[in-house]
Amino acid sequence: MTDQSPSDLVFFTKNLCLSQGNKTILRDINVDVSTQRIGIVGRNGSGKTTLARVLAGLLAPSSGSVSICGIDPAKDRKAALTTVGILFQNPDHQIIFPTVEEEIAFGLLQQGFDKAEAAEQVQSILKDFDKSHWAQAAVHQLSQGQKQLVCLMSILAMQPRVVILDEPFSGLDLPTKMQLARAFHRIDAAIVHVSHDPEALIDYDEILWIDEGTLKQHGPAKQVLPNFVDAMRKIGEADDLTHLTD
Template identity: 50%
Template sequence: MISPSAPSPAPIRISCGRVLLAGREILAPLDLTLSEQRIGVIGRNGSGKTTFLRLLAGLIPAESGSVSVNGADLARERKLALRQIGILFQNPDHQILFPTVEEELAFGLRQQGLSQSAALAHAHQALRAEGRAHWARMPVSSLSGGQKQFLCLLSVLMMAPSTLLLDEPFSGLDLPTIFRLKRRLAALPQRLITITHDPASLEEAQRLIWIERGAVLADGPPATVLPVFTSEMERLGAFDADTDLAG
């Protein structure tokens, strides 16, 4: 894992055209530079937040332009992307690939070029450091939802990315697990970009980006963006349907 004294990550530069899925525009053209340590991306369900996360990670391309770090395109240079960007998805079952904990932890390191034996040794070391050495050969299916989420976080951190993308990281977790995960995330030196529809989970954010219908509607400090976002959500909540996001 990266030590608490790790240097600040390089800015992520986003200068790209539309993102289309099945011929439909999901994200409008974007021109952003992400340099703050704690960034929140807010918006309603279906507004394009998760697509924005996938674009940042280099998992999907835009129509033109690039998402880059130090001039390197993350969509084209996948090894660089693995070193720069880690993702914690909302549902750990959509992220976990292997039947045992040690295999899951070793996978990312294998992608970075380590041998199987070296990757497993690092996995066991990481589990010992977390007081979870007994997890090594446990079936992932035997873990609780919160434990699976922690496993996914640990597997990402072992790859030492400079930026973590968090997609609704507290969804479906009970309160003690949420508090533990928040404490762990707050102590990390990496840049955290948290995708959420819940402003209450962004207490530490230095910057908020509000995405609505695939476009950036507001971008600035929480004190400026949150009151406007909350007021609009209250206005929309006065209606009985949300058909405006359909189609």
């Protein structure tokens, strides 16, 4: 572990474990991260999304501890609102209001802004993304990529210190991925990007490789990603589709 204070770190975990029923999802995750662009890579079902939800405070660990910017996100939900935001893989699981402006305003109202202040912040973030004309648009009429951008604007309006992206490109075509990636580059906060695709994380500062619920490797992208790709290639050359899982 580093000798930095918890508030200096983007996040750290100590002996982090999470079980659901009789199944262990995460096992003894020990890591500390202080850089601004962090990737979490692994196969589908490896525990990446579960770790992201623990970091966001949406799940509490069964044992061990987690800290993000010096707070326990599951125990201090009020502080978590201004510390960490998470962009889900499917925006339809995140959006709850009928119009864009209502959706963006919701988090601000949860933070304690009054309606007038929230409305002002909504207009500001829409203008910043050149999307002022979206304000009264019906969310259900937007494309998947547009919905993801609404979710991102909703998060950024709350000015979190950390933004977690959970497989944000899932189901999007290449042009939409490129457009959304440009929006991610504008984020003025630490980013934790969860992906099974190493290409999406190639420019990140450091990578956590999660494998079957454990931390397989942690280090610079140029070291971890080639090892991950090599391991995935070997699995691809084998026939693990033959094996049934519990």
